Amino acid sequence: MTDVVAAPAAVVTVAHGRGELPGWRLLLRRPTFIAGAAILLFWVVCAVFGHIIAPQDPLAQQLLATNKAPSAAHWFGTDQLGRDVFSRVIVGARSILVISVFATLLGTVAGTALGLAMGYLGGVVDILAGRIVEAVLALPLLVVAFLFLVALGPSPLTIIIVIGFVFTPLIARTVRSAVLVERQQDYLASARLLGENRTYIMFVEILPNVLAAVLVEFTVRLGYAIFTVASLSFLGFGVQQPTPDWGADINANYGVLPAGYWWMTLFPALAIASLVIAINLVTDSIEQVLAS
Amino acid sequence: MATYVLKRLGLALVTLWLLSVIVFFASQVLPGDPGRAILGNLAAPSAVAALDHQLGVDRPLLVQYWTWVTGLLHGNMGTSYTFRAPVEPYISAALVNSIKLAALAFVIVVPLGILGGVVAALNYGRAADRVISVAGLSATTVPEFVSGIVLIVVFGVALKVLPVSASAGTGASAASQLQHLILPAIPLVLVLFGYIARMARAGTIEALNSDYARTAILKGLKRSVVIRRHILRNSLLPTITVIATQTGYLIGGLVIVETLFNYQGIGNLIFKAATSKDFPMLAAGVLVIGVVYMVATLIADVLYTVLNPRLRLGGAE
């Protein structure tokens, strides 16, 4: 007998508390998680050990071997200054990963604190912060980010701060929603009846319950951070030459793309794509495990 | 309901005002002196000072802000430093171009996204769902220039089936314009697809799990009827809001795509204005996209209220 009719998607399970942290074992059983984590691990290794792994010096310009198509000597070919693209791709993992991870961490910590305050304290804090958040979000993050970078100058530190700043309201919004759900629960009333002060309630009572949401936000934002960092580099507001950076390299070489010189932009592009997809696979697995 | 619309409008205006303040004062931080930027490094300081005075940039900030805002309200967006001409024609032309591109992207992605999300939800947990979900998620976070480059390489350089440049040239036919816009539209479609499909999927799953879906099925209705009549109208409600809020991401995407394909849209205009420190152009452009976004969200909120009987009408008797 098959399920001939539209059975509900819900499944009878043991009642699970909301917001439990993922069961690590369940996570490891998923092929999507393993694939994503493997790719991620590869790029992290490249970020840390890139200079040792790369076959050639990514900064070495060989002016006699410029614009060479992929060959045995240069697996990914050379760019307009004769630099080995393969080595640049390997080493380029570092800048994008470092900046993205720290930017996301900054945004998550600040956003969580802000979201907790907005959600629990409510009132004037919530309304005021809410208006400002909405005003900032009325502009595309990318635009806000590059406006600041034009003003401040693109150094890795400023990029981290700018992206972190721009993520804070987004993450705050999600945390705030999670906090509002918790506010309906009676355990907060119990805490008030014990005479707990507001800081205790926010950080000891509420925060552990929204951590799962925060974790998911972190992984999702990490993907967007990479997206944004790469895009900023592409626009020329990222890491500056001659440091190897995927986005910056694309920025430097996309002009000759219509002329048929595809390898110096395609491989960094594929690297970005693979990193982003890897993060998504991991995020998706975490969400799947939390949902079950 | 009319009160709600008015309240939303009021809030939107407040946000708009906040936005104008942020834009104005943020761009004041841009280093460099406009007069110097226009006349170049070799110009005499007195000439620079005269030009600065003419441009009005030596007056107090608040006065400058007030002049700017009142000018805006009269439709005067200022004079571009770079082109030494009024800003409006540039902005409107660029806006029209961007709208064409955005419209094309929307026309493709909205039905596609909704279809993908609903199909994924109906196949919850099965292969079709996993593929659509993961593919959608991945497509969303691959930056537009990355997919753009891959597309250019594959379709423009290798296969040579589509034109690489987005501009068809002045006076080109609609069909020709469309052909040129396809490649730039696709990265936008890819990014938006994920959001829309995800929302449609979540909404449909929630509707499928609901008690009223159970009632409908146990009435003996055919599955297709249940989906069409009961599920869809409830599941698509939240999706509508998402579509409007996507305008934000879309505009960001426009900046990238227009730069990559060298298309004279508003994203490109803003980018160039920022790098060349053309403050009036930059401020006007940024404000315009802010307005576009807020109009979109306003429409979405109103639409949501109108379509949701719970909000449109009163409560229990």
Add this chain to the structure above:
Amino acid sequence: MTATETAAAGSVDDLAPTLLVEHLEVTHRVRGNDRRALRDVSFQIGRRESYGLVGESGSGKSTVALALTRYLPRNGRVTGGRISINGQDPLAMDAAALRAMRARTVSMVYQEPGKALNPSIRVGRQVAEVYEVAGLDRATAMDRSEAMLRTVQISDPGRVMGLYPHQISGGMAQRVVIAMALAAEPALLILDEPTTALDATVEAEVLDLVAALREDFATSVLFISHNLAVIAKMCDRVGVLYAGELLEEGPAQRVFEEPRHPYTVGLLRCIPRRGQRKDAGRLDTIPGFLPPPGHTLPGCVFAPRCPIAEERCREARPPAFPVGPGRSSRCYLHDATSDLPRNTPVDVELASSRDPAELVVVLQDLSTTFTHGGERVRALVGVNLGLERGETLGLVGESGSGKTTLAKALLGLTAPDKGSVVELDGAALAAQARRRPREQLKALQIVFQNPDSALNRRHTVRHLISRPLARLAGLSGARLRERLIDLVRSVRLEERHLSLRPSQLSGGLKQRVAIARAFGGGPRIVVCDEPTSALDVSVQAAILNLLADLQAKERVTYLFISHDLGVVRYLSDRIAVLYLGRIMELGPAETVFAGPHHPYTEALLSAVPSIDGQRADRIRLHGEIPSAASPPSGCVFHTRCPRRLPTGICETTEPPLAEVAPGHLMSCHIPIDQLTILQRTEQDGD
């Protein structure tokens, strides 16, 4: 086809049962493991018969209903047995036949009526859909729908047809759902906890409606509920489910008067009845816990908890023994059930610290106002109440009565209006808990209804109970540990529970943790807000006894809030009846129950089904509970009061809460002697 035509045309002879279930087995697949939800369940329902399936949570009663309509969740399947509805086998049907069966032969009514209706489609269309599936055109379907709505006693059905589900009340929504269910004139109507989410007076009406319609439509009914009293009232026969097995079956009256299975005996002893009090005629409890889902015990599934279990009970599963005409019991020892040993003593000495002269809490002119959706709602209006030291004051009321708001105002979780007086030991209490000194916080604590919401699921039990010890009682170190152990023992938990989190505990255990936490600071007054409403009957009894014992041991005063009159009567010394934010009646428990009482109390009492025997249908309230946003003028109860005075005073003037006998207050224009006469002529000695 009209009801009579259907009955006459009847597919098979009238002797064949409408529903036949034989050796049904259902399994769920959870996280890669198979868990058996139903095992060897067999019963049948005859034509026009009403069969009740009773069980606590985890019994599988809802799974039976889902299996019958083949609407098991994705991970569930029927792994054995046979089902036959009107001679057809739903398990062997193809999609089209199954749809036809669902459309015409079987209908279901579920628990939450508001959610069962599509929020985006008007009510009329949804009812008409049933007729359209049967082949009628739209216009005829709409006409028939309107007629059907009238049949379910919805006045002004034409208007209701054009409303959306969120615009109608819960009671009316359930009528609409019943209308949809019966429109198809099904052979079998399945009701799964249809009135659990409704207020008592509304529930009574809906149940009466179902009983009446059953007669008119000649439908067989499968009634699923955890509430034995409702089943006793509505059903001809009953089956008792436990952990997926049918343990006892038979005519409802006989089974409840003379149960022949230890579980049924235990279950019945857990329900508070007339005459039972916390110290005289104590509720019995069933020791132990439900077997975990997916268990594979070799013997009788109830053996681990049975007081008379023998070796053979644990080794081999007992068959269903016939124990009378139409009765069976799955117990080797079914003859020994009349003398089943109790788990708790019948009578207990409970030290009382009652002192009516000392009022620990005084509420004077207490009013609270909310703004909800732009309207001002007065949840409490001028409430005057005093809590005597050591007593248990029961607070009774339906939704909108304000009973929870009263508790929250007392505790400082809701701010009362200006002019309200809330005093503890003669000293005013600050409106917000935040501003109250520790001594006051220490004195007033609460046990909430839902332990899932009341306990922070990320904290351990140890943290949860230790916190009040540290914050309110000011203990630390060794003394805290000592008191912690003491507290854990007094709520009958074990030390091993301390390192667990709430999600690892059952409902009853969680509530014990909540109680331990409430008592941790050494309170003098504990508010119990529906503390057992979310629990199973057998667990409820244990918690109620625990509360009674703790009160004696710790010498506290209780404010006990509940909608369950039986439970309130069991525990309370005095009772206050609330309606739309006003006290209707206040007095000693037995007096309020025995009468003469306020017409509303009278209606409440006659609305609640009792397992003690069928009550004559005396007072039935009509209409819905008015909205608190626009309460009726004069006496707020006058719109539904069956004893409304013809002089019109009830519509114009609000009656004061006046003392009609020593210690007995009532808010009614009818003089007490007149009430006594009116109510005595109708009652049969309650």
